[in-house]
Amino acid sequence: MSGPRRPRPGAFALIAAVAGALVAVVLGFLTFGAQATSAPDRVPVAVSAPPAGPLQAVASRVSQQGGGQLEWRLTTPEDGRKALADKEVYGVLELGAGPSATVVVSGAVNPSGTQVAQQALTGAAQALSAAAAQADPAAPPVAVKVETLNPVSVAGRTAPLAASALAWVGCLVAGAVLLLGSRRLGLVPGVGARVVQVLGAGVLITAVIAGFLKLWDSSLPLGWDVLGFLFLAATAFAALQAGLLRLLGVRAMSILGPLYLVAPAVAGQVPELLNPAYRALLWSWTPFRFSAEGLRSLLQGTPGAPDVAAGIWVLAGMLVVGLVVVVWPGRRASAVEETEAHTPDRVVEVGVH
Incomplete structure (x- = not known):
């Protein structure tokens, strides 16, 4: 009685090649695919200003920037920092008198979110400064600084x-x-x-x-x-x-x-x-x-x-x-x-x- 039929070496080699290709497909989806398709999509950030005064209107205009890449929250400085501590937002743009703007980020937030938020908020502050200079050439430029809560190595x-x-x-x-x-x-x-x-x-x-x-x-x-x-x-x-x-x-x-x-x-x-x-x-x-x-x-x-x-x-x-x-x-x-x-x-x- 003949034993079980074994596959030919050539056929088995083809099966091995197909298995390798399938593994490459799976790993491509799981690893590099996630990185290759990454893009900002409604990244949560906040802009804050004192509760009363002209800066509230400025903050409202800032929150219209970014399109679908950013999801703005209009808040007060205290509430903005609390939201950052709770990781509800990845960064806060604080508008102050002077004029001045402070980009507040946190070392306790995922670095990828912090990096995107810092770049976006710095860009928004620079756009605000450019708009102010265009409206009044004699006005001083907006001073922008970055503050990091819970600094991390x-x-x-x-x-x-x-x-x-x-x-x-x-x-x-x-x-x-x-x-x-x-x-x-x-x-x-x-x-x-x-x-x-x-x-x-x-x-x-x-x-x-x-x-x-x-x-x-x-x-x-x-x-x-x-x-x-x-x-x-x-x-x-x-x-x-x-x-x-x-x-x-x-x-x-x-x-x-x-x-x-x-x-x-x-x-x-x-x-x-x-x-x-x-x-x-x-x-x-x-x-x-x-x-x-x-x-x-x-x-x-x-x-x-x-x-x-x-x-x-x-x-x-x-x-x-x-x-x-x-x-x-x-x-x-x-x-x-x-x-x-x-x-x-x-x-x-x-x-x-």
Whole structure:
């Protein structure tokens, strides 16, 4: 009786080429596509002036600039700075007597949003100065200055996204080593081993990231709030990955691996700079943005920002769901584990509890 028919080498080579092309398409959409199609779309900014006086009319005229690229909020200086602290806007143009204009930005806001807002608000202030000079050549030019709240270093701008990416990759490697190493040794990791892997990865990777933060910039705060948030993010990532690896086995790597590439391309942007398709399909749910933006607020001394609470709730939900899958005695998960742990020489599986 003849054995199973094998594909010809040429046909298999063609299949391999098609698989490579499909991977390139997917990665192109997930990474470079988001960057190549980025453009400002209703970026939230504010213009403020004293509640009463002629500057209110000037502020109203300024808010008409920018077309669909900017979404202006007409406010008072106090309310404008509060909106900036809450990350409701990415920058504030404060109009004052003199005449003067101050572009106010914050280091606690995503750098991509800050950069666009600062450029747009500086351009609006310069246009205002040009209009004033045209109306009255003898009038003094508008003095424009930039003020940064919660100033941030280069390391501080990089650290939130870098920490999130390192946590994801480190936890993924830990889960893959447990899965593939157990398969190599003919073991079936039990509930205890999986929980130890999740918690151990959370503790160790938190320590690694904290060490890098101190190495990159010793002035970055590493209080219990920052360390606790890092630990929550790392254990949430580890639990989610461990759950998928238990359900799908090594096939889960085809999902978890490419997700890492989403971090710099999508989570590193503010949604108003992304194509609407990327904003809805990727940015809206990617776990990196919740950890990165929450950590950014904590590192820059704004723990009351809404994204800190949002990050805690989302990461805690991921942790709970992942742990439920990890400890749940499901038949499907057990079948996948036993199949992948079964070695060609039929070594008897030994449970690790």
